Amino acid sequence: MVVGLKMVDSIVVKVGSKIFSSVSNLLKHAAKSKNLRHATQIHSQIVTSNEASLGNINSLLWVYAKCGSIDSTLLLFATTPLASSNVVSWTTLISQLSHSDNPSRALTCFNRMRRTAAVCPNHFTFSAVLPACAHPPLLSHAQQIHALLLKHGFHSDTFIATTLVDTYANCASMALAQNVFDQMPHRNLVSWNSLIVGFLKNKLYFRAIGVLRALLQKTELFPDQVTFSSVLSACAGMVELGFGKQLHGSVVKRALVGFVYVKNSLVDMYCKCGVFQDAAKLFCDGGDRDVVTWNVIIMGCVHGLNFEQACNFFMDMIREGVEPDETSYSSLLQVSASLAVLAQGTLIHGRVLKTGRLENPCVLSSLVTMYGKCGSLSDAYRVFGEAKDRNVVCWTAMIAVFHQHGCGNEAIELFEEMLREGVVPEYITFVSVLSACSHTGKVDDGFRYFNSMANVHCIEPGLEHYSCMVDLLGRVGRLEEAWRFIESMPVKPDSSVWGALLGACGKHGNVEMGEEVAERLFKLEPDNPGNYVLLSNIYTRHGMLEEADEVRRLMGINGVRKEIGCSWIDVKNMTFVFNADDRSHSRTQEIHEMLQKLKELIKTRGYVSEIQFATNSVEGSEEQSLWCHSEKLALAFGLLVLPPGSPVRIKKNLRTCGDCHTVMKFASEIFQREIIVRDINRFHRFTNGSCSCRDYW
DNA sequence: CGTGGTTGCC
Structure with missing residues (x-):
């Protein structure tokens, strides 16, 4: 805090309780406190007292850099001709621009320095300008500077060559990085670590481990905390528990576990490898923790679907006085999304706003997804629409939300x-x-987008995309084409691809193909009950009851059980859970009376029960079993207890059944209620007798 | 030179 500025012969300033008597001390203090106002005061004093020596100007440039004020730096530079002929001044300017939001200005400056000012770069200049090209689109600039520093003979400088390895790695050019590394006459541990980190950043985990092996075999260097936190991160990326444990041993032996970076990498490695207990043990070892340690363990819970535990860790973290950061909020939003608890998600949204963290791209995308998964399309779109910067992930999240809510056309328009x-x-x-195209029946558009992946956007389609295409063809009944499409795939089709085709066979009642596809699926994933149910339903619909029974028997032989349908509904602050055939609720009597009334009402409007959905029921009692489905029970309960006109929000653990879907449509009209059913993969919003999914799910 | 992070088909 500047208490007073007093001019004597030279500058004397009282800062707090200390007296500074030289410009250089003043500048040091300003740099340390990053006080821009202080710096500008010194600036004007230097000018008025004629102390604008090159040394002072360069120090001042450095202070402005510390304060992060590019405008001040540029102004000082432009108004001081002395600076424009000095390599230190230029280097300070370039370094600051390299680390700014728009690093390409550092390159412009670098070129101006050489061409216009005819100032020769030194090795500080090269290490200042290289980070400015550390992005894939700027690779050619990196190569130009590389050529230039070869000309100046700096390539054998260990520091510069290491910076170059890092630069090429950040340009996603590991071949070039490796080449520079191989030609270095001397390599220190930082050089080795840079190469490891480079492979890590480019997700070439195996190569990162390879560099560690070479480091151990070929050199006398000792890997340090940077080495270990990086290779552990590579193990996490590969889900390589065995080697990760070995590294843990080395970390303990070398007494590096006290470094919080190393510990965080270890905890994360155990989480990602699915051994949460090991992660938790390390987390609780009494050593240092920081916000990343907490985030890693919280994300570990989310990864293991232990959502309640994730919330508990989050509260512990706050209790211990650790301020949650963007990653913490993003993880908690994922929890809210997974549990579809709108109230909690909204609470976190408020907290995000209050702490000014909506600018963060991860938080933003998680927020859009949270609202989507909690059933509020309008809130998701509002957050998306009001966002300042939207990266591809945020757009993707919004596209997915439209799709999940049955708005395929909107999803495609947004794309x-x-x-x-x-x-x-x-x-x-x-x-x-592609899923949106499939759900809206846009086969040609789907193929156009699919082809554009490789041709326009250089993305190799994966199994997920192939499944979408099979679904796209299958849904509109082009089953033979779908089969041929699978045969033409360059990769081996997996269960998701065959599963899409089986679904289509079910929808279009193709028994022969369905049998063939199901056979492959039973081999690929004998434990998935869905495939058995689908085939059995195909048989039932064709009146092939013996074959359907045979499939059920096969399920029994393979020890596969159909998951019990379960729906739940929030009323005030309580969650009421209904299993299929559930009679445990105290108001079961009323619930069944309500359902009976509903059934009679909708029968007069043309409802016929779709008994093919009555699986697992004794012949003759299909209709009765249909009316015991969990979502119907939850609906009846909701109609009984929720105030008239308020929406009924039901969540279900499985896909909703076709008969229930029909009943919901009728009910939304008869009771003039909005009914929202979130099933395992999408939302159905029933209003006035129709559903937002347009009966296509 | 270093830890963690957002988005998905069914």
């Missing part, structure tokens, strides 16, 4: 808008877009 805005789509974006 087109995204392309018009110049946002580059990625792998997952196409999963949602």
Whole structure:
């Protein structure tokens, strides 16, 4: 805090209780406190007292850099001719620009320095400018600077060559990085670590481990905490528990577990490898923890679907006085989304706003997804629409939300808008877009987008995309084409691809193909009850009851059980859970009376029970078993206890059944209620007798 | 040179 500025012969300033008598001390203090106001005061004093020596100007440039004020730096530079002929001044400017939001200005400056000012770069200049090209689109600039530093003879400088390895790695050019590394006459541990980190950043985990092996075999160097936190991260990426445990041993032996970076990597490695107990043991070892340690363990819970435990850790974290950061909020939003608890999600949204964290792209995308998964399309779209910066993940999230809510056309329109805005789509974006095409029956558009993946966007389609295409063809009944499409795939079809085709066979009642596809699926995933149910339903619909029974027997032989249908509904602050055939609720009597009344009402309007959905029931009692489905029980309860006119929100653990879907449509009209059913993969919003999914799910 | 992170088909 500047208490007073007093001019004597030289500058004397009282800062707090300390007296500073030289410009250089003043500047040091300003740099340390990052006080921009203080710096500008010194600036004007330097100018008025004629102390604008090159040394002072360069120090001041450095202080402005510390304060992060690019405008001040540029102004000082422009108004001081002395600086424009000095390599230190230029280097300070370039370094600051390299680390700014728009690093390409550092390159412009670098070129101006050489061409216009004819100042020769030194090795500080090279290490300042290289980070400015550390992005894939700027690879050619990195190569130009590489050529230049070869000309200046700096390539054998260990520090510069290491910076170059890092730069090429950040340009996603590991071949070039490796080449520079191989030609280095001397390598220190930082050089080795840079190469490891490079492979790590480019997800070439196996190569990162390979570099560690070479480091151990070929050199006398000792890997340090940076080495270990990086290779552990590679193990986490590979889900390689065996080697990860070995590394843990080395970490203990070398007494590096006290470094919080190393510990965090270890905890994360155990979480990602699915051994949460080992992660928790390490987490609780009494050593240092920081916000990342907490985030890692919280994400570990989310990964293991232990949502309640994730919330408990989050509360412990706050109790221990650790301030949650963007990652913490993003994880908690994922919890709210997974549990579809809108109230909790909204609470976190408020907290995010209060702490000014909506700018963060991860938080933003998680928030959009949370509202989507909690059933509020309008809130998701509002958050998306009001966002300032939207990256491809955020767009992808919104596209997916539209799709989950049955708005396939809107999803596709949004994708087109995204392309018009110049946002580059990625792998997952196409999963949602192709699914949207499938659900809206847009076969030609689907193929156009599918082909554009490789041809326009350089994305190799994966199994997820192939499944979408099979679904796309299968849904509109082009089953033979779908089969041929599978045969033409360059990769081996997996259960998701065959599963899409079996679903289509079910929808279109193709017994022969269904049998053939189901046989493959029974081999690929004998434990998945869905395939048995689908085939059995195909048989039932064709009156092939013996064959249907045979499939049920096969299920028994293979020890596969159909998951019990379960629906739940929130009333005030209580959650009421209904299993199929549930008679445990105290108001069961009223619930069944309500259902009986509903059945009679809708029968007069043309409802015929769709008994093919009555699986697992004794012949003759199919209709009765249909009316004991969990979502119907939850609906009846909701109609009984919720105030008239308020929406009925039901969540279900499985796909909703066709008969229930029909009943919900009728009920929404008769009771003039909005009924929202979230099943395992989408939302059904019933209003006035129709569903948002347009009966296509 | 270093830990954690957002989005998905069915």
